[in-house]
Amino acid sequence: MILQLEPQASVPALAAHLAEQGYKTTDVTTQHAHYLVAIGKKDFDIRTIGQLPGVRDVHQVSDDYQLVSRKWRVKPTVIDLGDGVTIGEGSLALCAGPCSIESEAQMEKVMDHLLENGVRLMRGGVFKPRSSPYAFRGLGMDGLRLFHQLARARGIKIVTEVMQVSQVEEMHDYVDVFQVGARNTQNYNLLDALGGVDKPVLIKRGISGSIEELLSSAEYVFSGGNEKLILCERGIRTFETASRNTLDLNAVPILKEKTHLPVVVDPSHGIGLRDYVPAMALAAVLAGADGILYEAHETPETAASDGQQTLNFAESGRLIRNLRRVYALRGELE
Amino acid sequence: MILQLEPQASVPALAAHLAEQGYKTTDVTTQHAHYLVAIGKKDFDIRTIGQLPGVRDVHQVSDDYQLVSRKWRVKPTVIDLGDGVTIGEGSLALCAGPCSIESEAQMEKVMDHLLENGVRLMRGGVFKPRSSPYAFRGLGMDGLRLFHQLARARGIKIVTEVMQVSQVEEMHDYVDVFQVGARNTQNYNLLDALGGVDKPVLIKRGISGSIEELLSSAEYVFSGGNEKLILCERGIRTFETASRNTLDLNAVPILKEKTHLPVVVDPSHGIGLRDYVPAMALAAVLAGADGILYEAHETPETAASDGQQTLNFAESGRLIRNLRRVYALRGELE
Amino acid sequence: MILQLEPQASVPALAAHLAEQGYKTTDVTTQHAHYLVAIGKKDFDIRTIGQLPGVRDVHQVSDDYQLVSRKWRVKPTVIDLGDGVTIGEGSLALCAGPCSIESEAQMEKVMDHLLENGVRLMRGGVFKPRSSPYAFRGLGMDGLRLFHQLARARGIKIVTEVMQVSQVEEMHDYVDVFQVGARNTQNYNLLDALGGVDKPVLIKRGISGSIEELLSSAEYVFSGGNEKLILCERGIRTFETASRNTLDLNAVPILKEKTHLPVVVDPSHGIGLRDYVPAMALAAVLAGADGILYEAHETPETAASDGQQTLNFAESGRLIRNLRRVYALRGELE
Amino acid sequence: MILQLEPQASVPALAAHLAEQGYKTTDVTTQHAHYLVAIGKKDFDIRTIGQLPGVRDVHQVSDDYQLVSRKWRVKPTVIDLGDGVTIGEGSLALCAGPCSIESEAQMEKVMDHLLENGVRLMRGGVFKPRSSPYAFRGLGMDGLRLFHQLARARGIKIVTEVMQVSQVEEMHDYVDVFQVGARNTQNYNLLDALGGVDKPVLIKRGISGSIEELLSSAEYVFSGGNEKLILCERGIRTFETASRNTLDLNAVPILKEKTHLPVVVDPSHGIGLRDYVPAMALAAVLAGADGILYEAHETPETAASDGQQTLNFAESGRLIRNLRRVYALRGELE
Incomplete structure (x- = not known):
């Protein structure tokens, strides 16, 4: 209740x-x-x-998740990032960028590409969760400060991953959307901490997280005091090995019915193979997604991480144009 | 080779x-x-x-599946059912109908609905695989003969499930497409038998079948002598319980790249909940599907089986019109 | 009821x-x-x-499966194969042999090995379900007749897989236990046919079959008229790739509580790697298994199929002795 | 290398x-x-x-995980907690206790029970990861200080979960083994922090974590400077719903071959149903486990959390005696 x-x-x-x-x-x-x-x-x-x-x-809300339930708040939540950039019903949010922030030159090229295509939301990791302790773990706060400076100068908003409580405060002034990664969806201390800030939080579904667990994680942040939440489907772990993960588009219409929060889809991690990313991105829009988050890089083959699932700028530009046509059609369907 | x-x-x-x-x-x-x-x-x-x-x-084809591989036959296979009804590239195949054939009146109503919407491919089970031995198992050959008679009179083609070798011969003259269900995808004797007939075969992916296993099952039929094959994604079993199965749309672009055979999608079994079927059907088209196979019934709430995932005629009509608009747009995308 | x-x-x-x-x-x-x-x-x-x-x-039995439920028949079912060979409570059934029957010499060697170790139940496939149509599919009825002749002469009982309805009659006089493989657990026509014969049937759990589905499959055979049933856990499909399948020993105590039928375990297919088979076999006995079914061959490295999960005779002999010690201890535990 | x-x-x-x-x-x-x-x-x-x-x-070690690999260090690692309490080859480590620490009286009763049965390792949570933000989250540091005081007075060692970096320092003097829970197996900042302390760390396998990911998580802590590591199998997420999780005993022999670290099993979370916990615990010992970690409570039905999988003292005492008999037999097997 x-x-x-x-x-x-x-x-x-x-x-x-x-x-x-x-x-x-x-x-x-x-x-x-x-x-x-x-x-x-x-x-x-x-x-x-x-x-x-x-x-x-x-x-009266009978579910485990209450505040994020659509049974209570019927009107869809729209997240306003300022300067006319929003995530939620009424527009299709597009967010692209490299897996990892690598250098000033790399960021500038991506930003130019995004602005040429009218996209003003950029993703890029500065703290990277890596399964091997010997792998590249990102440029850290130095990278983020530079990312922020370049983005501000161009009117671009930043989505980047926060990995632990102590980073929330130091990252706060340099991000527009805190991203909670799939390995931290049930890191409750981190969710509690993000409940205490007034910045939007994008929560990725856990690698084997159920839809209900994703909603419960969002309930943590909301009940901690932060209503500005976005949910992200990014692929689950199944027996199938032909794709990196199994992007679960079923989650999109189900989430849209259960919650008033915006739902976006990450096809890059979802299917994990560049050639198939555009088809899954387009499909996600018709499944009902409020936005698409994908990886783009000038030269994916030289990217510091995730190159095999990253689009180059030609592919990315084409995808953006196609996504907009599909979104326009969605509005016209019966 | x-x-x-x-x-x-x-x-x-x-x-x-x-x-x-x-x-x-x-x-x-x-x-x-x-x-x-x-x-x-x-x-x-x-x-x-x-x-x-x-x-x-x-x-030279290095995969386990050879004859169904696109590495060998680059041109997509199109299945011609006669009278202008085809499945494969160049058109969007639509196939609808009840889970189970129940009565003459029921079939006539579905057929009228399909013809009004320009659909000439009807699905409906006469032999039903049921997990409980005490459940309704279908009308059998009597039902199929009636189904065939009504369909022929209206120029409608029939897709129906065959469950065992001995049925292949008795069903042969009354079906246009033999369907191999998800529980029989690896019933190799049945696949062998279907290799010996000159009727198209639609093979559903196993409940926990990998994409490679589906291709191997198709290889069985092809190497048995029957090239007229259609593959069908219908949802896999995962840990998620919010949907009946997890419709794996990732399989669509992957299959389309690996094989020259047509790929269709069954969103009804895939997600298993009526409200979400249309969204997944539309998404499937943009994922690259050559056709959509779904369940429709005049009054889903009274259907003999699977009512909870079956569309009524109003929903079905709307879906057909939307699917055609989406398919038309797909042809225009870059 | x-x-x-x-x-x-x-x-x-x-x-x-x-x-x-x-x-x-x-x-x-x-x-x-x-x-x-x-x-x-x-x-x-x-x-x-x-x-x-x-x-x-x-x-009164409220489950979907009725006749196989322990709620109704409290006393455990014991399958008597004659000549003092039984499967069920009161003894530990041991059954070993090659994946595929290959030759007279091969069978004689296995039989000698089994008899030396006091084992009188032998497994071996003559009809092999193979995912590729080009792989070895077994020696068929000729192999089975030879298998039967050699086994009869030595007082050995035969467990072998039946793949389709038409084989039930031709195999009937040559087998002691019909095995239904993991790909046919939901082949309802086959289950129906096996309900009509008076020979024990061993049903393997489906590759991604739930415990409840296994019980429902047994209900098919029982309600068809055949009470002589054995259930077999053989590993399920999960995301883990370090083992071939995930042998689910949890199923053993759960099945033993839900049904009066004997429950055996196949660790060879379950974990799929020779070095780990003995540990899982021993663990299965303490989980409550009524028997162990495993693959043994004189020279696993030259076996026609499944060599990587097959024990040689030295390993097999050691396992048999250890299994008996563990089973004896089980009877003494509080 | x-x-x-x-x-x-x-x-x-x-x-x-x-x-x-x-x-x-x-x-x-x-x-x-x-x-x-x-x-x-x-x-x-x-x-x-x-x-x-x-x-x-x-x-030369060719795997992703290096320092934890048995290819390099052949001799098994034994963790010495002092006062004669060890975890690793040469003995069977037994660790029991409630899911959550609730009160002084509750802890004293558990400790009396453990000491009567010769067990000197107690588990109990003071920080509880809960999927709902409205659920009981544990007694926190006050509970831990009391836990420590009571345990020290009785010569009992403490295993308890740490959930975030900031807790590592405050908990340090009050725990004998830091437990990393299944939701934090890939919380790399926490793993890094635990690499910096000289206290043993028990890492639970992720809810859908692969065996290789568990080893990589251990590599994080080891490469951070802490060799005192224990791995714990606790059940994975699969499609099966008859058990809470699927306790994957296959992981035990596989881990024992791949790493020199001790491997323990938690059957309580693994299967999640009290009646089946003892069978799985006994099976785990024959699968090769170095220890068993389970939940025990005076009155499971009134426990603050996880009562349905917790043993009462009579069941726990019986299990301890049986585990010791099985472990003794394991040493005698060929």
């Missing part, structure tokens, strides 16, 4: 009243509103609660 | 010659041509074989 | 009576008894049915 | 020399020794490197 509170509400009084009825409450204050989430029995008469002083509205 | 033979070729002489070189050969005669498939070492000088008497052409 | 009937019971009268109460009935006559399986509502007063004429006993 | 160094070795000189040969080096100093790990081409003449000044020994 979610209680949306008036500014003058007395949380202790409401919590005590609900405790008597058998509810455990969590006080949630976000950028936008003040809520009391109550967990407990489900057959209580909702009207008596709605009449308590300080309660603006009451919603 | 595939040797395409001249009519006058001496197979014993060629086989003996290849055996000396360390190859084991299989003689394959299909509706369209005569081949010798040679398995063995891979570093032989192909030119000396190409000059043997009776050999029209030689193709 | 299962009704165990008296010899003089009138099935039509009982079925009609139950139909009035809303039950659909299936008449099941096996080697041992006569049953009526009733599917329908679950809140009926069982006592009124127990008093009907011809009803010996009534059991 | 691993170079074991003499105390007086000049790392810069060696690194420079190896860089000329095309190797990238990582300097690793652990509690026990000083190494240089070199990644690069694999066909170099190892003898010329072995003769460089300061090099004690050179090992």
Whole structure:
């Protein structure tokens, strides 16, 4: 049960009243509103609660995830990154860039490519989770500061991965969207920490994470105080070895029905093979995605990581144009 | 290695010659041509074989599946069902109908619905594989004869499942496409038997079948003598329980690159929930599918089986119109 | 609901009576008894049915699988193959042999090895399901007749795979246990056909078959009239590639609780790597297995198939001695 | 390639020399020794490197994981927790306790139970990763300090989960073994941090982590400077829903062959259902496990978490006695 509170509400009084009825409450204050989430029995008469002083509205939500549920908030959430860049219904968000930030020259080339194609959202990792301790782990904060400086100068917004709690503060001023990677989807301390900042967070589905677990991870950040959330399907682990992962487009319509949050798709990690990335990106739009996040690099074959799933600029430009045509058609379908 | 033979070729002489070189050969005669498939070492000088008497052409194919490989036959295969109904590149094949054939009235209503929407391919099971021995197993041959009679009268082609070798002959005259279900993808005796008939065969991917296993199953039928094959992605088994199966659209572009055979998608079994079927069907077209096979019924809630994933006629009509618009756009993309 | 009937019971009268109460009935006559399986509502007063004429006993079983459920038949089923060879509680059944029957000399060597070690159950395939149509498919009926002749002369019982309905009759007189392979676990026509013979059937779990599906497959054979069933865990398909399959020993205690049928384990296909087979075989006994089925060959490196998971005779002899010690200890544990 | 160094070795000189040969080096100093790990081409003449000044020994290891590989260190690692408590070959490590630490009374009862059964290793969570943000998250540091005080007084060693980098330092003096949970197996910052402390670390396999990824995670900690590592199989995510997870005992013999580190098994999370935990624990010992970690509680039905997979004291006592008998037999097998 979610209680949306008036500014003058007395949380202790409401919590005590609900405790008597058998509810455990969590006080949630976000950028936008003040809520009391109550967990407990489900057959209580909702009207008596709605009449308590300080309660603006009451919603009964029976799922484990509450605040991210569409049963409560019917209107889709749109994330506004400023300067006219948004993620959510009403537009198709496009975000491209290299797996890893490598150098000033590399970033400038990608940015030029994006701007030529009207894309103003760039992805690029400065902290890289690598399964081998001996692999390249990214340029770190120096790389991020440079990334930020170049992006700001061009009106480009940055999406980049945060890997641990201590990075949240140091990265804060240099990112537009914090990305939580597939290996950290259930890193609850990190999710808690991101609940405390006023920056959008894009949460990738876990490598073998269920749809419900992804929603629960989002609930962590929201209940920590941050409503600005984006969910990302990026492929799951199955028995099939012909693709790197199995991009699960089924998750897109299912998530869109269950949550009010925007849902984007990463076909690069999803299928993991360059030749197939465009087809899966286009398919994702018709599955209902609010945006596409993919890897692009001037010369994928020399990229520091993930080159085999990265598009070159010609392929990327073509994909952008095709995505826009498909998105336009989506709006016209019955 | 595939040797395409001249009519006058001496197979014993060629086989003996290849055996000396360390190859084991299989003689394959299909509706369209005569081949010798040679398995063995891979570093032989192909030119000396190409000059043997009776050999029209030689193709080196290093995969386990040979005859179905696109490395050998570059031109996509198109299955012609007669009366202008085809499956394969150049058109989008649409095939709909109930999970199970139930009655004359039911079939007539579906056929009317299909014809109103310009669809001339109907699916419907008369032999139903059911996990419980106490469940409805279909109307059998009586149902099929009636299905055939009604379809012929309307110019509609029939796709229906064959479950065992003994049914191949009795069903033969009443079907246009034999369907091999997901539980029989590796029923090699059935595949062998279907290699011996001159009717198209649609092979569904196994419930946990790899893409390579699907191609190997097709190789069985082709090497048995039947080139008229269609592959069908219908969802795989993963850990995710939010959908009935995980429709693996990744398989579509991968199969299209690996084989010259048409690839169709069954979103009804794939995601298993009616509300999400249209989105996945549309996505499948952009992933590259040559056709869509889905379940439709006048009143899904009363269907004898699979009602929860079956579209009603209004939903089905809308889907058909949308699929055609998407397919038209696909042809215009860069 | 299962009704165990008296010899003089009138099935039509009982079925009609139950139909009035809303039950659909299936008449099941096996080697041992006569049953009526009733599917329908679950809140009926069982006592009124127990008093009907011809009803010996009534059991309420709420699962999809009924006749194979331990909720109904508490006493474990023991399969008696004659000559003192049994499979089921009270002894540890050991069954070994090559993947494929290759020659008279090969079989004699294996039989000598087994008899030296007191094992009188031999496995060996004459019909081999192979994913490639060009691979060795077994010696067929000629091989089986020879296998049978050699085994009879030595008091050895035969377990071998049946792949299709038409083989059931021709193989019948030459096998002691029909094996249904992992690719045919849901070949319902084959299961139906095996319900009609009076020979034990060993059903392997499907490659990605759930425990419940395995029980449902057994229900097919039982409800077809054959109570002599053995279930076999043989590894499932998961994301892990370090082993050929993932031998799921969890299935052993779960199956032993759910069904009265014997449960055996095949560690050779399960883990698929020779060095690890003995450890998994021993573990399986403590997990509760009633028997172990594994691959042994005089010279695994020259075996026609599956050599990489086959033990040589020295390894096999050692395993047999260790299995017996572990089984003896199992009987002494608290 | 691993170079074991003499105390007086000049790392810069060696690194420079190896860089000329095309190797990238990582300097690793652990509690026990000083190494240089070199990644690069694999066909170099190892003898010329072995003769460089300061090099004690050179090992060629071709896997991604190097320092944890058994190809290099053949002798099994034994972790000594002091006071005669060890984990590794030569004994069977038993570790039991509640999922969550709840109260002083609860801990005292568990400790009494363990000591009565000669077990001196106790598990219990104070920081609990929970998929819902509204669930009980553990007693935190207050609970741990009390846990430590009670354990020290009784000579009991503590295994408890660390969830983030900032906890490593505050927990350090109160734990005997840091546990990395299945959701943090690829939390590389946490692994890095644990590489910097001189306390044993038990790493659980990821929920869908491959065996190779588990070894790579251990390589992180080892290359960070901490050799005291234990690996734990705890069940993987598959399609099967009859058990909570699929305990993968195949991983035990495979890990024991690939690494010199001790391998323990957690059957409680592995199968997730109390009735089946003892069978899987016993099976794990014959699969080759060096220890068993399971959940025990005075009254599982009232436990704060995971009650459905927790043994009561009578069940736990019986399991301990049986485990010891099985382990004794393991030592006697051929």
